[in-house]
Amino acid sequence: MNTNNWSRRKFTKAVISAQALLASGVLALPLACAESNKTESDTPLDKLQQETLKFAMDEIIPANDKMPSASETGSVNYVLNILEELPDLSPLFISLTDKIEDQSLQLSGSAFSKLNSERRIAVLTTIEQTEPGLFKVLKDFTYESYYTNDSVHKLISYEPHPTGTTGPEMEPFDEQLLDRVKNIPAMYTKI
Amino acid sequence: MNNDDIDVLVIGAGAAGAVVSWSLTEKGAKVVCLEQGGWVDPLSFPSLKPDYETHLTREGDFNLSPNLRNRKEDYPVTTDGENPPFIMMFNAVGGSTIHWQGIFPRFHPSDFKVKTLDGVADDWPISYWDLEPYYEFNDKMIGVSGLNGDPANPPRTKRPTPPLPLGKMGNTLVKGFEKLGWHWWVNDHGIISKQYKDRAACMLHGKCMFGCPMGAKATTDRTYWPLAIEKGAEIRTWSRVKEITVDNTGKAKGAIYFDKEGNIQEIKAKVVVVCCNGIGTPRLLLNSKSNLFPDGLGNGNGLVGKNFMVHPTHFINGIFEEAMDGHIGPMGSPLFSQEFYETDESRGFKRGYMLLGERTFGPLFQAQDIPWGKNHHAEFGKIFPHQIGLTVVADDLPEETNMVTLDDKEVDSNGISAAKATYSLSENSKQMLNHAVEKSTEVLMAAGAKEVIVPPATNLAHLMGTARMGTSEKNSVVDKNNKVHGIPNLYVVDGSSFTTGAGVNPTSTIMALALRAADKIWENAVHGKS
Numbered sequence A: 001m002n003t004n005n006w007s008r009r010k011f012t013k014a015v016i017s018a019q020a021l022l023a024s025g026v027l028a029l030p031l032a033c034a035e036s037n038k039t040e041s042d043t044p045l046d047k048l049q050q051e052t053l054k055f056a057m058d059e060i061i062p063a064n065d066k067m068p069s070a071s072e073t074g075s076v077n078y079v080l081n082i083l084e085e086l087p088d089l090s091p092l093f094i095s096l097t098d099k100i101e102d103q104s105l106q107l108s109g110s111a112f113s114k115l116n117s118e119r120r121i122a123v124l125t126t127i128e129q130t131e132p133g134l135f136k137v138l139k140d141f142t143y144e145s146y147y148t149n150d151s152v153h154k155l156i157s158y159e160p161h162p163t164g165t166t167g168p169e170m171e172p173f174d175e176q177l178l179d180r181v182k183n184i185p186a187m188y189t190k191i
Numbered sequence B: 001m002n003n004d005d006i007d008v009l010v011i012g013a014g015a016a017g018a019v020v021s022w023s024l025t026e027k028g029a030k031v032v033c034l035e036q037g038g039w040v041d042p043l044s045f046p047s048l049k050p051d052y053e054t055h056l057t058r059e060g061d062f063n064l065s066p067n068l069r070n071r072k073e074d075y076p077v078t079t080d081g082e083n084p085p086f087i088m089m090f091n092a093v094g095g096s097t098i099h100w101q102g103i104f105p106r107f108h109p110s111d112f113k114v115k116t117l118d119g120v121a122d123d124w125p126i127s128y129w130d131l132e133p134y135y136e137f138n139d140k141m142i143g144v145s146g147l148n149g150d151p152a153n154p155p156r157t158k159r160p161t162p163p164l165p166l167g168k169m170g171n172t173l174v175k176g177f178e179k180l181g182w183h184w185w186v187n188d189h190g191i192i193s194k195q196y197k198d199r200a201a202c203m204l205h206g207k208c209m210f211g212c213p214m215g216a217k218a219t220t221d222r223t224y225w226p227l228a229i230e231k232g233a234e235i236r237t238w239s240r241v242k243e244i245t246v247d248n249t250g251k252a253k254g255a256i257y258f259d260k261e262g263n264i265q266e267i268k269a270k271v272v273v274v275c276c277n278g279i280g281t282p283r284l285l286l287n288s289k290s291n292l293f294p295d296g297l298g299n300g301n302g303l304v305g306k307n308f309m310v311h312p313t314h315f316i317n318g319i320f321e322e323a324m325d326g327h328i329g330p331m332g333s334p335l336f337s338q339e340f341y342e343t344d345e346s347r348g349f350k351r352g353y354m355l356l357g358e359r360t361f362g363p364l365f366q367a368q369d370i371p372w373g374k375n376h377h378a379e380f381g382k383i384f385p386h387q388i389g390l391t392v393v394a395d396d397l398p399e400e401t402n403m404v405t406l407d408d409k410e411v412d413s414n415g416i417s418a419a420k421a422t423y424s425l426s427e428n429s430k431q432m433l434n435h436a437v438e439k440s441t442e443v444l445m446a447a448g449a450k451e452v453i454v455p456p457a458t459n460l461a462h463l464m465g466t467a468r469m470g471t472s473e474k475n476s477v478v479d480k481n482n483k484v485h486g487i488p489n490l491y492v493v494d495g496s497s498f499t500t501g502a503g504v505n506p507t508s509t510i511m512a513l514a515l516r517a518a519d520k521i522w523e524n525a526v527h528g529k530s
């Protein structure tokens, strides 16, 4: 049997069902990562590590009068869900939280969560300079959790319009806009 | 199809491979295509999910770069040079059109004659007018949207579907171009604005680079391939070609490939057509060494892999007071300007560039350069949703020092040598980019921008020039019909065969060339020989 014909048939079926589902608008898949709640016992980071991560993420994206902080939008849970899906990343986050705590002890002799915001920023800035790769993990996942979050999307008036939904309304192109350009003589080199 | 019956073996099922396979099957040839990737299930597209942007920023499955995607079917491409290129491509049925934006401009007639007109690089051995009927035919096959009548280009027929909407950002750019009295026009797009054949009209989501399950975007798995297969073409997916084989007279015999299970298979055909793109094609030719061809196939003059072109670019952003909603609308480009396309010696460089009004990705992407910490929200609020992008597509002239070679360390999942792409900007390109930055800033300011941000120069996903077409055996790898010099039944049909890069996106020209080459293959190597 030629398995590729089978793949091709499967592809054709998938195309037809995709078009049908898309037309019905039911394919707006929820963001699994942001949704579920974890208990401490079934997570790859312990309570202290989660607390370190929460305080660090909140310095990366803090709250202001209009916007929530990263952890208020569920950023720690977001990471825990990713670690569940991609357990290979766990050692990276454990190194990150260990590094933050080490640095905190070195700079201020205290746990990261006990520092004031200014000292926490100093700890993170040092890590940003000395361990840019590790710092990038913290920054990238904080931004990712934040800017894929439904409540943040609402606050910044962003509608993601995934392809499973109907798209935005847009005015059709108005050809009159080109009236001037249409009268420009040919601009290309004739050869 | 029985292995002994094959007229034409096509390698690579992307834009060019699909066109060649369809055209030759339609004429009556027995065609088998070997493709290292598989069919992409449209229900697996990231564009279906609100978190689609994570695929841009994170390594893994749908990243634009094969080096960050690391699927089994991807091969590593290492980089070098003063301006190492960011490599983008997709390996599957449909090839890089799975990711592409569908911006569909044509070359200008002058692009084919740069030596004659400007004294640079080389002339193509064919002219715009040789390709013109094929451009037209291809536009109808895929249902291009747009508007005819642009004074910067030769006339073309009414576009099969009307232009896509401009949106707030497009209309704002129009104000800038109008104020300065510069040329602009709505882009031709490989995205249909109305239902066309059995494909649904674009619904304007703007997630096009993350897969278009609607089929509005012309990926070749939805356009040419279904027609080719209906006519009898066969695609063997998960089949990675290791080398093209030759007989003792120096004719191409077929290919040796790894199947899905990693077993070595051999296939024979009367004609072999390589469509693996501007990196995959030289890689395969260079990997096809034999006693007769110790430096790789078609490489007698050492030109395979040389003259690599990628279209240098700047992604320039204007920041406006008002919301511009640049993320709303199809992720192609609503409009372009070719005010600075043809050579004007007073500018200090030869040839020219196009400016594309470019939509932006969503908030995650736009936040990437925003500083963390106390000022984060204030800084983010300045740019989102207030940005308008202008992308420069600078004419990339060939340089022998820009090249694709085999990497001496890295290999793919089958142990085949990876590719290495070396690229440095020429002085001409640097001057051109400086001019483009100045002019982009001028038009964005004229449109009302309060600030213009110019990130460092980078490159587009356009892979060209590495098995160039030429007027003589000395200056090229293939002749005017895409046939490899010295090998009567081996053809290279993709962006590798470009003699020069022009200042426009390449795929309409790749597809037109593929239609023309298929006619020539049929006349000279299949039908003519039967």
Ligand SMILES: Cc1cc2nc3c(=O)[nH]c(=O)nc-3n(C[C@H](O)[C@H](O)[C@H](O)COP(=O)(O)OP(=O)(O)OC[C@H]3O[C@@H](n4cnc5c(N)ncnc54)[C@H](O)[C@@H]3O)c2cc1C
Binding pocket: B011, B012, B013, B014, B015, B016, B017, B034, B035, B036, B037, B064, B088, B089, B090, B091, B092, B093, B094, B095, B096, B097, B099, B100, B101, B102, B103, B104, B209, B239, B240, B241, B242, B275, B276, B277, B278, B280, B281, B284, B461, B462, B463, B493, B494, B495, B505, B506, B507, B508, B510
């Ligand atoms: C993000 C992105 C956006 C783009 N936007 C545009 C745009 O707006 N306009 C435009 O004109 N162009 C655009 N492009 C470029 C466009 O996609 C390419 O020009 C076009 O797809 C090239 O066609 P091709 O057939 O030469 O190569 P590809 O489409 O890349 O296909 C080559 C195929 O060959 C296969 N292959 C390679 N080596 C082997 C081997 N050894 N054995 C078997 N199979 C092999 C690959 O798996 C692949 O499927 C874009 C590209 C990207 C990545």
Ligand code: SF4
Binding pocket: A163, A167, B047, B191, B201, B202, B203, B204, B205, B206, B207, B208, B211, B212, B213, B214, B215, B216, B217, B329, B330, B331
């Ligand atoms: S905007 Fe149009 S082309 Fe892009 S994903 Fe949606 S339907 Fe497809």
